[in-house]
Amino acid sequence: MNVATLSYPTEATLPTISQALPLIADYLNTQTGAQGTHISKATRLSGGAIQENWLLQVHQQGGTMDGDNRWVLRTDAPSGVAASMTRAQEFAVLRCAFDAGAKVPEPLLLCSDPDVAGREFFIMQALDGTASGPQLTRDTSLDPQRAALCHELGVSLANLHRIAPPHPQLGFLPEPAADHAQACISTYRNYLDTLNDGFPVLEWGLRWCELNRPQPMVPCLIHRDYRTGNYMVADGQLSGILDWEFAGWGDPREDIGWLTARCWRFAGPDREAGGVGALDDFLSGYNSVSDLQIDRPTLTYWQVMAHLRWAIIALQQAERYLSGGEDSLELGLTGRMLPELEQEILLLTGVPL
Missing domain, CATH: 3.30.200.20 (Phosphorylase Kinase; domain 1)
Structure with a gap:
C-alpha cells in the first residue's frame, strides 16, 4: 500500500485533545x-x-x-x-x-x-440522533417511518457500491480478490487452524459456503460493517453511516447479507432489514439505484457468511480476554455468543436440529 508514515510523539509526551484546543482553533482559522x-x-x-x-x-x-x-x-x-x-x-x-x-x-x-x-x-x-440497535428495533414510535428508513438504507448502500476500483483517491486499499467469497473462507479457516480447540459447526459452515458459493461479482467499495448500530437515525430518518475502518473492495452482496443477518436484528428478529423493517423496503431503495438483483438462495448464502464472520470475531474477542491481554467483560461476553451463531449457521444451511 502506498501510505505515508507519520511520526508521532510517544504516549508519555502526547498532548490530550483538550490541551491542544488552542492550536486546533488556530488551525481552523x-x-x-x-x-x-x-x-x-x-x-x-x-x-x-x-x-x-x-x-x-x-x-x-x-x-x-x-x-x-x-x-x-x-x-x-x-x-x-x-x-x-x-x-x-x-x-x-x-x-x-x-x-x-x-x-x-x-x-x-x-x-x-x-x-x-x-x-x-x-x-x-456531527450527526443528530441515535445509533442504538436495541432502541431502534424496539421503539414503536418509529413504526410509521420504518419503510422509509429501510428505503434510505438501501439507497445509501447502493450509492456506496457505485464506487469501483481502480480509484485515484483509494489507492491505499488492498487489491480486490478474484473471488471475494473464497478469500473470506480461506481467511476464516486459516484463523481456526491456529486454535487448539475444534469448532466443527464453523468448519461445516465454511465447507458449505465453499461448495455453494455464487459466481464472483465485479468488485466495488463495501462497508463491511453496514448494520444496525452503525448508523444514526434522527426523527425516523437516516442521518448517516458510521464506522468505516473496515471498508475495502469486495462483493456488494456481503454488505446486504451482513445487514440482514439475524445476529444484527437486536429486538426485531422478524424484521429482516436489520431489525428495523422489511427486506422488500430495503431492496426497493437499493434497486432504485443499482441493477443488482439478489435472490433468496444468494441472500441466505451471505447471511451464513455473516454469521461465520461474526463467530470468528467472537472467538478473537474471547481470546483477547482469556489470554489476559484485556480485562474486559464485553470481550468475555462476546465469546459466549458463539452457540447462538452456530445454531443460526446450522438452521440456514438446512441441518435439522
Missing part, C-alpha cells in the same frame, strides 16, 4: 479563513478504544464556516494499537462515499501536521 475561532465545548464521545471522537461546539467569525458549528474531531487514541485504516485513509473513504451520494457525515478537514495535536486527525460534521 487557517483552513477556513476565519478571523476568529472559539471552541466553547469539547466533549469526548463514548466508545472507541483505538480511536477518539470529540464533539466540538465551534463558533467562527468570518470565513467559509461562519457562525455556530457542531463538528466531530476523530483521531487515534494515545494508547491505541495499529488499526486497519489511518485517519487520512478513513477521511479519503468518507470523502468518496459522500461524493457518491452515500449518507455519511460530511468530511471537512484533514490535519496531518503533528505540531497541531500531536497526531493526525480529521473534522467532520
Whole structure:
C-alpha cells in the first residue's frame, strides 16, 4: 500500500485533545479563513478504544464556516494499537462515499501536521440522533417511518457500491480478490487452524459456503460493517453511516447479507432489514439505484457468511480476554455468543436440529 508514515510523539509526551484546543482553533482559522475561532465545548464521545471522537461546539467569525458549528474531531487514541485504516485513509473513504451520494457525515478537514495535536486527525460534521440497535428495533414510535428508513438504507448502500476500483483517491486499499467469497473462507479457516480447540459447526459452515458459493461479482467499495448500530437515525430518518475502518473492495452482496443477518436484528428478529423493517423496503431503495438483483438462495448464502464472520470475531474477542491481554467483560461476553451463531449457521444451511 502506498501510505505515508507519520511520526508521532510517544504516549508519555502526547498532548490530550483538550490541551491542544488552542492550536486546533488556530488551525481552523487557517483552513477556513476565519478571523476568529472559539471552541466553547469539547466533549469526548463514548466508545472507541483505538480511536477518539470529540464533539466540538465551534463558533467562527468570518470565513467559509461562519457562525455556530457542531463538528466531530476523530483521531487515534494515545494508547491505541495499529488499526486497519489511518485517519487520512478513513477521511479519503468518507470523502468518496459522500461524493457518491452515500449518507455519511460530511468530511471537512484533514490535519496531518503533528505540531497541531500531536497526531493526525480529521473534522467532520456531527450527526443528530441515535445509533442504538436495541432502541431502534424496539421503539414503536418509529413504526410509521420504518419503510422509509429501510428505503434510505438501501439507497445509501447502493450509492456506496457505485464506487469501483481502480480509484485515484483509494489507492491505499488492498487489491480486490478474484473471488471475494473464497478469500473470506480461506481467511476464516486459516484463523481456526491456529486454535487448539475444534469448532466443527464453523468448519461445516465454511465447507458449505465453499461448495455453494455464487459466481464472483465485479468488485466495488463495501462497508463491511453496514448494520444496525452503525448508523444514526434522527426523527425516523437516516442521518448517516458510521464506522468505516473496515471498508475495502469486495462483493456488494456481503454488505446486504451482513445487514440482514439475524445476529444484527437486536429486538426485531422478524424484521429482516436489520431489525428495523422489511427486506422488500430495503431492496426497493437499493434497486432504485443499482441493477443488482439478489435472490433468496444468494441472500441466505451471505447471511451464513455473516454469521461465520461474526463467530470468528467472537472467538478473537474471547481470546483477547482469556489470554489476559484485556480485562474486559464485553470481550468475555462476546465469546459466549458463539452457540447462538452456530445454531443460526446450522438452521440456514438446512441441518435439522
